[in-house]
Amino acid sequence: MNGNTYEIGVIGGDGTGPEVIRESVKVLKAAAARFGFKLNFTDYDLNGTRYLRTGETLPEGALEELKRHKALLLGAIGHPGVKPGILEKGILLRLRFELDMYINLRPVKLYPGVQCPLKDKGPEDIDFVVIRENTEGLYAGAGGFLKKGTKDEVAIQESINTRKGVERCVRYAFDYTARRNKANKLTLSGKTNVLTYAFDLWERVFYEVAKDYPGIKPDYAHVDATTMWFVKNPEWFDVIVTDNMFGDIITDLGAMIQGGMGIAAGGNINPEGTSMFEPIGGSAPKYTGQNIINPLAAICAGAMMLEYLGETEAGQTIEKAVMEVTAKHIKNLAAGHMGMGTVEVGDLVADLTATI
Numbered sequence: 001m002n003g004n005t006y007e008i009g010v011i012g013g014d015g016t017g018p019e020v021i022r023e024s025v026k027v028l029k030a031a032a033a034r035f036g037f038k039l040n041f042t043d044y045d046l047n048g049t050r051y052l053r054t055g056e057t058l059p060e061g062a063l064e065e066l067k068r069h070k071a072l073l074l075g076a077i078g079h080p081g082v083k084p085g086i087l088e089k090g091i092l093l094r095l096r097f098e099l100d101m102y103i104n105l106r107p108v109k110l111y112p113g114v115q116c117p118l119k120d121k122g123p124e125d126i127d128f129v130v131i132r133e134n135t136e137g138l139y140a141g142a143g144g145f146l147k148k149g150t151k152d153e154v155a156i157q158e159s160i161n162t163r164k165g166v167e168r169c170v171r172y173a174f175d176y177t178a179r180r181n182k183a184n185k186l187t188l189s190g191k192t193n194v195l196t197y198a199f200d201l202w203e204r205v206f207y208e209v210a211k212d213y214p215g216i217k218p219d220y221a222h223v224d225a226t227t228m229w230f231v232k233n234p235e236w237f238d239v240i241v242t243d244n245m246f247g248d249i250i251t252d253l254g255a256m257i258q259g260g261m262g263i264a265a266g267g268n269i270n271p272e273g274t275s276m277f278e279p280i281g282g283s284a285p286k287y288t289g290q291n292i293i294n295p296l297a298a299i300c301a302g303a304m305m306l307e308y309l310g311e312t313e314a315g316q317t318i319e320k321a322v323m324e325v326t327a328k329h330i331k332n333l334a335a336g337h338m339g340m341g342t343v344e345v346g347d348l349v350a351d352l353t354a355t356i
Contacts, residue, residue, distance in 0.1 A: 005038040006309055009069040014047045014087070015283030017075025019291075020298035023346025024073060027321075028302045030350040031314040042069070048079020048087055057090025063098055071305050072276040075298065076283035097135050101268035101275060102165065103172050104132035104247060105304070108234075108254035111263065113327040118231060118257055126257055128237035131176060132247025133169040134268055136160050137198075139244045161198045161243070166205045172271065173241035174213045183238035186210075187219040189226040189246060202243065226250055230257060255280050262333035263326070265300035267308060275308055277301040284335065291341040294333050296322055299349055321352035 010025065012018030025041060032039050044066070051057055066072060072095075077087045095101065110116050110126035118126075142158040170188075177186045188206045190199040203220070210218040221229065223246045229236055230253050242250065255264035261281030269275040279297030287293045300322060306315035325348055331339035338345060 003036070003038075004311070005040060006071065007069045008039050008041050008305075009066050009072040010041050010043045011046050011072060011074045011091075012043070013075040013077045013283060014049070014079045015076055015285035015288050016293040017047070017077070017283050019075075019288070019293055019342055020279060020295040021073060021075040023295035023342060023349075024298040024302040026346050027299050027318055027350045027353055028306070030353045031306060031311070031318055034317070034354050035311060035314040037311055037314070041073075046091055047077065048082045051087060051090075052079070052081055057087060058094055063094075066095070067099060067274050069274055071309060072274060073298075073302060073305060074276055074278040076279065076281065078283040078285075080285050093139070095276060096268050099270060099274050099276075100135060101270045101273075102133065102135045102168060103267075103269040103271070104130075104134040104244075104251075105176075105267040105269055106130040106132065106247075106251040106254060106280075107265070107304070108251070108258050110258045111323050111326040113330070114259035114263060114333060116257060116259060118234070121234065121257070125235040127182075128234065128254075129176070129180065129239045130247060130251050130254060131169065131173040131239060131241045132251065133165060133241075133243050134247075135244075136162060136165045137244030139248075159195075159198050159243075159245070161201055163201065163205065166202055167209065170202075170206050170209050170241055172269075173239060174209055174216055177216050177239040178213060180239060183217075184215055185217045185219055185238040187221055187226075187237060187240045189221050189223050189240050189242040189250065191223055191246075192220070193222065198243070206241070223250065227253055230254065251280070260333055261297065262294035262335070263296050263300065265297045265304055267301070267304050269308065275305075277305040277308070287335050290336075291343055292336040292338070293342050294335055294338060295342050295346050296325070296330075296333070296349075299346070317356060318349070318353050321349045321356050324352050324356060325349055 012021045110123045138159045140160040143156045146154040192199045264280035267277045303315040303318035
């Protein structure tokens with residue numbers, strides 16, 4: 001019993017989000033009971049249904065309230081009755097930007113028993129991590145229109161890269177690579193041959209910071225080459241660091257080679273503040289209420305959250321339980337094809353977490 005207590009904000013969100021988060025919370029409670037710490041969960045009604053009712057995405061005071069939590073657990077954002085972009089910008093991006101969650105952390109790991117679309121690749125080949133800068137780049141929202149709606153219209157989208165933003169992301173990546181202590185190789189993925197301003201800054205900062213980490217091998221790959229090697233030789237990678245846009249793209253490819261959105265989890269991290277953990281998949285509204293959606297990605301997000309909180313053994317135990325389920329109990333990761341329901345998968349992982 002370590003006696004630690006953690007305040008966790010829970011945003012179930014839309015569609016099947018609340019269903020998968022319920023199972024994640026169930027597993028987290030089993031881990032807390034086994035390892036002797038306490039999790040205080042507070043639910044927040046932030047989703048498309050609320051927006052349609054009130055016209056608000058994040059109500060006044062919500063950010064200050066959420067800041068009081070060490071970590072947030074998010075289900076999914078996306079409602080068929082709300083125009084795409086409103087909830088994503090109004091909730092997800094605002095949380096990332098205004099709570100300064102400047103690291104997006106995406107483990108790409110193939111679990112035993114999970115079908116991989118790559119020929120002759122197994123769990124020993126696919127085990128790397130992508131660290132994506134999460135608050136700058138093309139997603140900063142800089143740009144504008146000239147003569148909008150006319151035949152002479154011009155649309156400009158600007159990529160914002162600050163030395164402070166790049167350096168803190170790169171330094172986090174070197175620290176993470178050292179803690180991971182696997183191949184001790186960090187790859188910068190960019191486009192230095194075309195983006196000669198933004199990635200000139202990234203490359204200079206990367207090799208300057210590398211001097212502080214003599215035990216880590218710095219490596220570089222163009223982002224287009226990175227996507228090729230993800231498919232041909234994923235075993236070449238240990239940790240990758242990249243900007244916001246490229247990170248968004250390559251992590252979706254990463255999710256596919258690790259078995260799909262049903263197993264992929266990620267963290268939006270502010271090492272000095274509040275961080276948020278979520279399954280990578282969407283809200284999947286067509287499956288809502290049917291007890292067929294796969295909760296494993298949300299459960300893995302909970303495991304990531306525990307490791308972030310310093311409850312490393314508990315987080316690793318949840319991951320072992322998930323690996324046991326993928327290897328021996330679940331038929332397929334796809335919704336409706338698992339061979340058991342959402343609640344049953346959650347119950348099984350929770351039981352294994354308590355005993356494995």
